Amino acid sequence: MNEEQLILAAQSGDLDAFNRLVITYQGLAYNVAYRLLGDDAGAQDATQEAFISAYRNLRSYKGGSFKAWLLRIVTNGSYDELRRQKRRPQTPLEPEPLDGEDAPDPSWMADPGESPEELAERVELNAAIQRCLNQLEEEFRTAVVLIDVQGMEYGEVAEIVKRPLGTVKSRLARARSRMQECLQGFAELLPDKFRLTGNP
C-alpha cells in the first residue's frame, strides 16, 4: 500500500495502517521534537502525544502533504510541552552534564570507525548547536530546525507553519544570523574544522 492508501485505511480505523505511517515518520518527528525542546523525555512525550492526536484527528486531514500535516502537530505539541515545562519547571535528580546534553551516554552518536576524539568533537558540536537553538524564539527555531537541521524545503515549512513563503525566508535569515552570533560564543568549544571563519 502506498501512503495515500495507508491514510485512507487509517481514516477508516485501521490501526495497523496508521502504525505503518508511524514507522515511516517517527524518526523525523522525534528528531524535530528533540531539536525544538532540547530534552529527550519531553521529545518522547511530545512525539507520542502527536501520533495519538494525529490518529484521533485523522478525519480532519483533507489531503496535501501528510508529512507537513503531521509535523505541524509535532511542532505545536512540542511548543505546548515547552510551555508546560516552563510553567512547572522540574529539577533534575542528577546535575546536568557540562556539555548540555541530557543523555549522559553519547554512544548514540557514534559512527562505526570513529575515534573517541572525533566522537567527543561531535558531542561538543551537538551540544553547542542545541544551546544556540534553545536561545532562539519559537518561530525562528522552527525555521532553522526544519530547513537547516532536517533539510526540508521552504514550501513544506510554509505549509507546516501556515505562513507565506516570504515569511519563512525572512525568519530563516534572521535565525541563521542569530545562530552565527551564538556559535561564535562557542568557538573554543568547537573543533577546528567546525569553526566559522571570518569575523562576523
Place this chain on the structure above:
Amino acid sequence: MNASIAPRDFELLSAHLDGQLAPADTQALLALLGAEPHLHEALQRLTQLRSLLRRGPQRRLPRSFMLTPQQAGQRQRSGVAAWSGFNFASAIAALTLIFVLATDFTVNGLPAIPTARSAEPVLMMAEAPQAESYATDSPPSGGAANPADSALFESTPADETSLADEMPTLKEPPAPTLTAWVAYNAPVLEALLASLAVIAGLLAWHHRRR
C-alpha cells in the same frame, strides 16, 4: 555579526544559498557579490553554518512510537464515557429541576390545590362523603317498619365499640404523597439540583479543556 550587512541583503544571501531567489534577483546578487567582498565573506559563513547544522547527527530513536490499541482506543473510550456521563448527569439534573419547578408552580400557583400544610384538612374533607355514607346507610328516623330491621340498626354497646374502633382510622393523618413531599421540599431540591447541574457542567467543561 552581520552588522555591516543590511538585513535585506542578508535575507537575499540566505535565500540565494538555498536556491530560492528568482533568476533576475540571483543575477543582481551575483553582480553585487563581485563588487562587495564583505558580502562574499558573509555568504561563505552562511554556507559553513548550514553545513554545520546539516552535519549535526540525528538522534537514534529511543523507542517505537507505534500506537497500541489501548492508546488508540481506550483513551478515546474513557474520554467519551466521561463526557457522556457528564452530559447525562447535566440532562438528568436539568429535567429534574424542571419537574420540581413545574410541581412547585402547580402546587403553589393554584389556590384550589392544597399545599403540604393544608393537605390534612383537605384529606379530612375528602373523607366526609365516606362518613356521610354511614349516615345514609342508617334508617330514616322513626321509619323502621320492621322491628327486626330496626333492631338491626339499633346500636348496641358492642356496635359502638366497633364503630369507635373504626373512627380513629378516619381521623389518622393521611399518608404523605410524593407531590406533597416534593412541594414541601421544593426550595431545597431546587438548590440541590441547580448545584448539581452547575457542577456537572463545570466538570464537563474542565474535561473538554483537558
